[in-house]
Amino acid sequence: MNVLEVKSLCKNYKDFSLKNVNFSLEQGKITGFIGRNGAGKTTTLKSLLNFVNPTSGEVIFFNKSFKENEFEIKQRIAFLLGGVNYYLNKKLKTITNVTKSFYQNWDNNTYKKYMKQFDLDENKTPAQLSEGMKVKYSLTLALSHNAEILILDEPTSGLDPVSRDEILEILMNLADKGITVLFSTHITSDLEKCADNIIYIKNGKIIAEDSIESFTNSYKVIEFEDNIINEDLKNKIIGLKRAKKGYTGLIKAEDKPLFNCACTKAVLEDIMVHIEKEIL
Template identity: 55%
Template sequence: MNVLEVKNLCKKYPSFTLDNVSFTVPEGSVTGFIGRNGAGKSTTLKSILGLVHPDSGEAVFFGKNFTEHEREIKQEIGYVSGGSFFYPNKPIKAVTAVTRRFYENWDDSLFKSYMEKFSLDENKTQSQLSEGMKIKYSLTLALSHHAKLLILDEPTSGLDPISRDELLDIFIELSREGTTILFSTHITSDLERFADGIIYIRGGRIADQDTLSGFTDRYKAVKLTEAEFGSADKALLIGCKPAKTGYTAITLSKNADKLPGEISPADLETIMIHLEKVEQFHS
């Protein structure tokens, strides 16, 4: 069963278009939503949450159309966004006191357990917290009403490696408990630790949706010297770009043995970087 189905979402801005975006998020999965800055990740998430008014298309959560069942759907989802915090100068307990009133399934004991687990002091304001702790507080709010779907919009951006790692551990724990997670990020290495599926958006269009292994197994990383590059079949190279010595590219796994140079498994970051280069290379 799909927890979220996005169907033909379109939104036209003067300088950017979200073009027919469709994807699904299966129940119990961790789905990475990747793309470079400005690719349309946040616009997509805002559109499905009703913050942006799409020109056409729909978002269906738990089998219900968002526009028609907005309030009940929002009861079932938790949203955490990195770098966007509300009422930073109010004590945490004041923000919590307000937030809890809106959720039918708010669980005070669960809230307290997360506050303790994350070492959060409810007498502090969010402005007194580190970036990592702010995210943990947002996550605590999102989890304390038993959200069935967590939507994470760049939650690890701007965090130091230790804080990022701590947060990822929490997300892994949540996914093991069966929480469905849609994780939007441009830091693709975060996803390699625990994502089941990948949705890749590029220039406002869904360029690919597959399982993580399906996505990474499809490509190989290629490292070529100047001489190897000269003899290589350029049509097989995807997103070729100059490196310190020679060139790097990716290629479809089935073509890997037809190319010279050093061939290795491709990680998400390598794949995304080179796929983003495709237009530039061919032009």
């Protein structure tokens, strides 16, 4: 079941535009939203919740138009921009106290459970928390109002590998409980560890929406020592670029038999780096 459908979303700025963005989210799945810096990830996420006014398009959560059901939908979702980047010098208990008054489904027991599980002290301020703990506090607030969809913008950026892994594990456990996660990041290795699906945005345009497995399987990375591949084959290489020893390029998996050189499985980072290189 789709819990979010984005249809023909457009947003025009002077020097950037989101172009006809379409995608959907399946319930209980983790979807990675990737793209390089400035590709339109945050603008897309902000457009979903009317933080920015889309020029056109429709956003449908739980089969209901966001515009017409903003209050009800916001009760059922959570939007986290990184960890906590607001009221850094207020105590967590003050922020919680204010936050809970907005939600009809606030569950104090769940709140206490996660605060204990994540080892969070209510008397601390966000400024006193590590980046990882800030994300955990944000997640605690989201889970305490029983959010069914978590929209996370770069939740693992700036975290050390251990903290990142911890956050990913939490997200996977939440997905097992039926919570849907849309997770924007440019740390593609995080998605390989936890995401089911992938949405790839480039210059404000969605260029791929697929399961992560099918997406990565559709490409291969070739490596060769000198640049002597003939012109016909060169046209089939996406983003030919220098490597430590020779050159690397991305090819469609079906073109693999045409190339007589070292060929390896493509990971998200390979795909992204070569695709970005190609279009540039």
